[in-house]
Amino acid sequence: MTMTSAPTGAAPARRRIATQAAFETRAILRNGEQLLVTVALPVLLLVGLVQTSVVELDTGTSTRVDFVTPGVLALACVTTAFTSQSIATAFDRRNGVLRLLATTPLGRGGLLAGKILGVLAVEAVQVVVIGGVALALGWQPVPSGLLPAAGLVLLGTAAFTALALLLAGTLRAEGVLAVANLVLVLLVVGGGLVVPPSELPGALAHLAAFLPSGALGEGLRGALLGTGVPPLSVVVLLGWTAVLGAGAGRLFRWH
């Protein structure tokens, strides 16, 4: 796809992609179920985990809010990049929306770019809302960790968007709806997002750090608690992004 020059009759690529990103963002933020999963669920989890001790957490020397917030941000990233995106894309695919937009000057590349930017825009909203609630609860992130954290969120977004597209491009829409929600629950409970892999029972303690969820959770905790980003997290996220991206590129069916 040419990003710089627009073919005759087409709007400039930048405008097409920006318009599509805004369109995708509005579609998510206007959808009640999507808002429930992407905003309400993480906020409830944050407040619940900080204000109660229903879930036992070994927070080490950190306060509970400092320890929980990075994991909730990791969860928020997964809800938008994976759960919400896979479901939206699957239904758009079933309804022919992907095919129709692919025939407009937007094209397939522009559609993908618009989707990714839309995900990032929703994540920005999530960070503002969740970060705001966390700050109100006394969250004190390490300032030097903010930039690495942003980088990790981008990496996590890449890996989970690739997984979302892999799912959405290969399964029926109803199947994606079921699988995406199931996977989200499994990742929250045992994926190392909110509860660190080391505190998970049995084999999960070893396995979760190699899942994209565990890598994202551990990475964000390392960055925002000031203990440093584990190199393993970066390697794992890069690896998953490569594998899932290649899979989605190869297996995605437009029809």
Added chain:
Amino acid sequence: MPTIEAPPGAAVVVRGLRKTYGGRDVVDGLDLQATEGAVTAVLGPNGAGKTTTVECCEGLRSPDGGEVRVLGLDPVDDAHRLRARVGVMLQDGGLPTGVRALEMLRHVATMYAAPRDVGELADRLGLTSFARTTVRRLSGGQRQRLALATAVVGRPAVVFLDEPSAGMDPQSRHAVWDLVRELRSEGVAVVLTTHLMDEAEDLADVVHVVDHGRVIASGTVPELLTAGSGTAAPTIRLDARPGLDTATLRAHLERTRHDGGWHVEESAPGEYVVTGATGPSALAAVTDWLAGEGVLARRVTTGRRTLEDVFLDLTGRHLR
């Protein structure tokens, strides 16, 4: 890839197109052509390969064999150059369900450098009454009109319309047909698939009849109507009570006209078709016979075969 000779004015050229799904040839050596400033109908029963053919022209599917050229370009390889010049209306609409009708049209319009005026287009196709309704709540006909609007909003040179009138009420259909005729007069090449005979008859300059993945007949509507009928003479059709004795009508025709070769058939209960050397006196003979039988026909028509006759003759009458 060898280029194919495209005659002047040919906007779409398909030669020997083949497309196979799971070992089954859905399109099997299909040839067709669509020219600028003309409406080309691809007519065929369900499953004939119409949608697959236009999807190959739209760049949504890659052919397994043969060649497709749209405006002289390859729909897949040159997609980025074609997209701004080709408008598409998909059979399943392709409209996101959670978006308001006019918002979708405006969104697609922003993809083009010089789109049509959205408000004017919305008025033309009667979209304003449901402009703020989400696609999910639109009726089938409303969705079709919105999908047509999105197909033409970018001022395309070629438009593919897959079953444009499906699910439309008569008013919507005529609004759509008027727009299609206007596109034609502006020089746009319009390609539409349909299984509606009246749509093809009223709109199309050229009809390609497709069955089992091939074009089995092509031509203008008058050409198709005279070809294969075996006779240039018009038929006489009458609607009356079912069960009239067709043999006596035939005998009456032979007796009064002093010639043979008459064929009288009750094609459906109460619907009769008379073929032969029809003319003014044959019509008089038919009505004379009806009077003798004491039968008042509900309707007597003379005239050419309809495209439906041609279509059924070509594709058979069995359901599929």
